[in-house]
Amino acid sequence: MTTYPAPTRAQRRAWALKKQDDRARAAYRNSLPQGIRRLEALLASAESPWHAEVIQARIAQVREQTRYKIERRRSRTPEQIARDQADVFPDGHQVCAGCGRRLPVSDFPRDLGRRSATARHCHDCRAEHLAAQAERENDARINNR
Incomplete structure (x- = not known):
């Protein structure tokens, strides 16, 4: 010892x-x-x-x-994503954070970083946001010349 x-x-x-x-x-x-x-x-x-x-x-x-x-x-499989979506949205609908409308989950873009694998804003709100952002960037580019 x-x-x-x-x-x-x-x-x-x-x-x-x-x-x-x-x-x-x-x-x-x-x-x-x-x-x-x-x-x-x-x-x-x-x-x-x-x-x-x-x-x-x-x-x-x-x-x-x-x-x-x-x-x-x-890295989730499609089955795991479907199960998570069913847990988060049991009726298959989600409320858009932009317009507040209650829409089917299929009306939202994919965002695999979120548990539900869907974005918070619907396709329409996302398109409006991207158009406004492109317009702001274009205005900034013109003003900086």
């Missing part, structure tokens, strides 16, 4: 300080908001380098979780 020397007082103190710091980091990290934009705003006004480090670690963690969730959703 191997015997190990007892830790020194300095080692025990270092372990206690690390444990205390880890607990403080966890408490602060758990008090942070979930959204990346809010975290980035907090990062700009971080009280100290310690706070900034914890916020940056949380931003990296949220980005990784989001990337994993989107990858997982995009």
Whole structure:
């Protein structure tokens, strides 16, 4: 049986300080908001380098979780997508976030990053939005000449 020397007082103190710091980091990290934009705003006004480090670690963690969730959703089979749509829209209809009309799910573009695999805006609202965006970009291009 191997015997190990007892830790020194300095080692025990270092372990206690690390444990205390880890607990403080966890408490602060758990008090942070979930959204990346809010975290980035907090990062700009971080009280100290310690706070900034914890916020940056949380931003990296949220980005990784989001990337994993989107990858997982995009790799679903058509059967899984149909099952998820049936869970989210049991009657097969969705309310458009743009015009507020209740339309069949087939009237919405695909968005595999979302659980329902359908976009929030119907085809008509999406077309209006894209036309307005193209017009704004065209106006900006003309004004910048």
